[in-house]
Amino acid sequence: MKKKLILILILASFFLSGCENKSVTFSQYRLAEEPEIKKTLGMLSDAILSGDAKGFINCFSSDCPFFHKINQYMSSLKLNDINFNDFSMDIENLTPLGDGIEASVKIKWDATVKDSKKCGSLVRKIYLSRDNDIWKIKDYNFHIYSNPTVVVGRSSLLLSNGEQMANALESQLLLDTQHLQNTGDIILLGTAYDNASILEMEINNLTYIRVTEDYPGRGLGIVQVIPNVEQYRHVIIIQGSTLQDAKDSIGFMTDYLIAEKYMEPGVYIIKDKKIRKAELLELTSLTSFDYNKATETLERAKGIIEYNIKLICDEIALEKDNIISLMKNTSDEHRKDYKETFSYNSCQSSQKPHPISMGLICSYLINKDLCTKAFQLPPKGNADILNSAAMNGEGLNVSSMTALLRLAGLGENQVFSLRKGDGSIVFANIGEGYALDFDSIVFPGVFQHCHLEEAEHMENEGYYIDFKKNLTNMDSEDIMDSINKLHNAFNPEKDILKSKMTRGKFSSDENLHHISLPYNIHDIYVMLQANAPYYQTGNAFNSLKEARESLKEAMGQLLWIKLRKHVISLASKYPGSQYDYSLYSAGLINVKHPEAYAEAARESAPVKKKSSEIGSASKEADDKIRGILSLLSTIKERNKEEDSLLHPDICLETKCGKVIDKALLAYGLYANLFNKAEEAWIAIGDGSSYLVIKDDYGYKYVDCKYNSLSRLPDSTIYLCFNEKYAYNGRLGIGSKPEFLN
Structure with missing residues (x-):
């Protein structure tokens, strides 16, 4: 009996010892695969630190979504002069999912970006699975299916x-x-x-x-x-x-x-x-x-799309009619900060008054390209829109991304541009709260627990909260909801946001009006018909993709026109509001005071620099004019029928612009070269746009379409302006200048 008892105790001791060992193993590794996953993430971190492009891409499976973007990531670091001093990926949680594992990974980094130091942290979700006995990343911006x-x-x-x-x-x-x-x-x-x-x-x-x-x-x-x-x-x-x-x-x-x-x-x-x-x-x-059956189905589909394009275009023709008459009702007051609203760099500043910075977001709502781009996103206002937008944000900034998400259906309380201490980011007040960083140095994505030192303010085209001035035009319930979600999306060093509420309520800004956005992509989708009243073959298009592109362009244009009319009406009703400023931020040419554009062109730092370069190489007046023409010839012309101006800074930076954009750039160059801004005009006609200047023999026209000089006036000119005077035959503003008589 005693021997049996001893044997039982020995076995129990052995069993408990085994349990203890298992417990230690579990505390060290949440899953048995964790050491191998750590190894993969370690290899990825080492590759980023050392600039090893091959080692980096070897950590990913070839069927990882957005593989082409991932493949370009390392070269983009070099292109943008980004060097990591430290980069680490620590596993916070592992969850088995399907044939692989979902990993919540905390990423920390310290980097030098063009001689300035940037550091931060965030949590991103990654999906990994075995690939030939090696754990590889199968989704670097992982999220479960969300209402596909x-x-x-x-x-x-x-x-x-x-x-x-x-x-x-x-x-x-x-x-x-x-x-x-x-x-x-x-x-x-x-x-x-x-x-x-x-x-x-x-x-x-x-x-x-x-x-x-x-x-x-x-x-x-x-x-x-x-x-x-x-x-x-x-x-x-x-x-x-x-x-x-x-x-x-x-x-x-x-x-x-x-x-x-x-x-x-x-x-x-x-x-x-x-x-x-x-x-x-x-x-x-x-x-x-059976290609015949396939072709028959495709032809019928193209026919329906062709019919819907016709319906949308008919609606566009009806909506276009009264835009000019709406512009006539806008305020006659010439505000000095219209110039700043249009200025490319000043609008990025965090110091601008809220009507101006909100006007910038509002201006993107009346941007035709952005209205069209919104139809590429999922037609459901949820988190999947964020992931789609984050991975397709090339060419956008935080303000335009905020506007894009509003166009796609996110509500006025759901998406904001958030200004923080070291820049701006998109904050989405949906679900638990998310930060959308489509220009992240650690690869684009939708994140939580992002590092945040200080929140200065957040805003969209209608609402704002200023955390420094304790000022807002939002309701108190919406403020609290937004602040709670901010704490989920970000990882503030201290409770800087909620403490604002405990010290006292935000002051209400009753001077800044808010009107709900009446249209988004869903209001255009509902206009589409499932059938055509007659059979169409769809022969106008070579492919279904081409037909869809044409339909998307038409629907984007209709949304753009509807929103433009809405914003112009609000600008007329509320002078000095974000809606008023948005007309100038968008660079619309049919405004009451285009003089603001001429002044902004003359004051542009890049334009002054180019003028100085032309002036140092050319002493005679004719040589300087030839220098302007030579520069204009380097600007690739965009053949778009838009009645809005690009800022000259963008023209010079991208070497791209419409004829009217080149005319504004030419004015800025001439004004700086000759210091005779009052003797030059920007003139816009149906066929071309011009810089009009005067010499001893009369008026000369710098034709910005053909980059040439002419003495012959253009009878189709309907708009001309400089910094002191404006004439617009369509709006009935001013009288014709001498060179048009």
Whole structure:
């Protein structure tokens, strides 16, 4: 008995010892795979620190979304003169998900950017899985599927199934003739040959397989998860050879996506209500793809799109009519800071009054290119819009990104430009609160727990909170909600935001008006028709993509015109408001005081520098004029029918501009070279734009379209101005200057 008791004690001791060892192991590593994942992240950090482009890209799987952007990241560091002094990635949490692991990683960095020091931290989510026994990154900006758009064929018998899936996923259902989105995540549903969006991908070899009436065959469903198509993260295609197989697959995948919320790229087979990855041999089909059936579906889809373009263009023609008459009602007062509103660099300053900085955001709402770009984003106002926008933010700044998200459907309390101590960032007051950094030196993304030393103010086109002046035009409930979300999105060094509320309420700014934005992309989407009253072949377009691009341009233009009319009306009603300033920030030429543009052109530092270079190389007046013409010839002309001016700084920086932009640049150069600003005019006509100058023999015209000199006046000139005087025949402002009589 005693021996048995001793044996039991020994076994118990051994068992407890084993448990203790397991406990220690668990405390060190949350998952058994953690050491290998740490190794991958360590290799990534070392590659970034050493500038090892090959070592960097080897940490990623080739089917990682946005692989082309990731591949360019290291070269962009060199291009932008970014050098990391320290860079670390520490795992905060690991969660098994599907065939891989979701990692919450805290990134800290210390970098030198063009001789200035930048440091910070943030938490980003990364998805990793095994690739030939090595853990590689399969998604560097990971997030679960968030209400992905569902698309069915226009005449598909799967419409009700698509509606059920969209409702279950709380997403948007669109027809293949309606969807313009090409970013984020999207789900395409179909049988063989009934969804034009799937067919276009199949014809262009963008799918892993082609589904036919015989392949994969009866009783099976096929799911393809495809990364890196256009600007999408994932295109998820759910199909069956028969209608019943497609219906069963859609029902199964609806439940599956609600439960799993993410799938790795690849091909999956659904059979007997179970899903598995397809074997290589299963992806080989001996059946032929019927191009005639595919072409017939595509032609019908293009015909519907062509019909919708006509409807939208008819609406544009109606909306265009009274824009000039609306401009006539704007204020006659010439505010000195109109010039600053237009000035490229001063608008980026954190010191500008809120009507001016908010006017900058508002000006992007009436930018045609941005209105068009908004239709690329998912048509659902949620977090997926943020991820889509973050990965497609090239050429945008924080103000224009804020406007883009407002155009795409985020509410006036949901997205702001946040000015912090070391720059600006987009703050999204949705979900738990997010920071969107599309120009991050640690790769774009949507983050939480970003380092924040100080919040100065946040604003969009309608609302603002000034944390330094304790001033706002928001309601107290909205203020508290925003501040709570700020603390989730950022990681402030101290409770600098909530403490504002405990010391006293924000003062209410009753002088700054706020009017809700009446239009966004959803108001244009609802105008699209599912059918045409007559059959159109869609012969105007070579491809479905080309047809969609034309429809997107038309819808963007309609949204732009509707918003422009709205903003002009508000500018008339509220002089000195952000709406008033936005007209000058946008550079609209049909304003009451274009003199502000001429003054801004003359005072531009880059223009003064170029003038000095021309002046030092040319002593005679004629040589200086030739120097201006030579510089204008380096500006690549943008053939756009827009009635707005680019700031000369942008023209010089990008070497690109419209004819009217070149005329404004020419004025700035001439005014600095000759110090005779009052003797020069910017003149805009239907055929060209000019710098008009006077010499001993009369008036000369610097033709900015042909970069040449002329003595012949242009009878189509309707607008001319300098810093002292303006004439606009269409608005009925001023009288014709001497050179037009």
